[in-house]
Amino acid sequence: MVHSTQTDEFLHIKEETVCAFSTKMCKSIERMTKMLKMFTTQLTGLFGRLQSKEEMEIENAARLLAQATVGDGSIYIKGFGEMAGVAAEALQGEEPLEGVRELQNNIAGLTVADRVLLVTRRTTDPQALSFAEKLMEAEIPFAVIAGKVKDAEGDLEEKADSFLNTQTVRGMLPDETGGRFGFPSLMAALYLYHGVKFVLDEILEDY
């Protein structure tokens, strides 16, 4: 084993050699290091916000979904776009959500004893909104995970029986043209999903 100072020195020399070999490659490594660091910092901030701001609503959503299992219903899950990933985690993950079913494009066959979890990018997503309206008509209670769009009227937050805000509606990193990129919508939704599952499992264990 090499002494740590030696290792540091070796790494330093190696990096210099790389930079001498190709300034462009070196600049690209620097940029990439900076980008990944910023993304990590932003994610840490995001999960901190989700933990403090959504805690009570995570508990509420879990209680709402638990009513299906405690009663005669089932929990159905539907993710729009990339949020299908939350359904994949709930259905095919190592720790699937007990008794959960995937919801297709229509709600035929669902009853008022069922509970639904809708997951979508933003509270204003048209497809999710029209789906939510169908659930309301059929009087089927549902929870929503989505990024709250400010000042939007008649959005998913208003329609949902329980609303979990992903606290993210745009990319986390600034680009060189004033835009933003790095939009971790699915990561934020999964954080909330895991939280809901923790509580749901506790409720069903006690039951």
Add this chain to the structure above:
Amino acid sequence: MVHSTQTDEFLHIKEETVCAFSTKMCKSIERMTKMLKMFTTQLTGLFGRLQSKEEMEIENAARLLAQATVGDGSIYIKGFGEMAGVAAEALQGEEPLEGVRELQNNIAGLTVADRVLLVTRRTTDPQALSFAEKLMEAEIPFAVIAGKVKDAEGDLEEKADSFLNTQTVRGMLPDETGGRFGFPSLMAALYLYHGVKFVLDEILEDY
């Protein structure tokens, strides 16, 4: 607006009232707060590890995948189990991976100009291993995102042209019976995927 000390006092009283009303509910809120805090801390640690340990390999994976776009090939993505969520993000997210295609169960039609990204829970997953072998036979280079199982021989790390370790192969929280739960496999994989995409976009922009 209320003075902050008054607000604190109000919240304190409110919590006591809830606890007097139902000790069980209060205990459950306490447990839930602790669990979510632990999960958040563990995730922060995980993303920190991914950032420092996988940085160079993120760059390598991006370069490997970029060869498809720069050449005459396409980037294909395949996620096993819950890792289908990474494919959903790449294909249906707000910032889709340029020119990416979803790979089904066979590799017929792929050429050596194509590049593949396989995402699975662990480096020992049989389905992913048999898929990797098909790719090797056809001489199609591929990158893998998976949790490295210690001391596993002939695993996906050995087979892959570029290997990204999710650094997580089990749940992050201890339960009361000595087991573990809260396994953020998809979240960790998405972190690495976002990293690869940042670099890939940069490479393709320069090109």
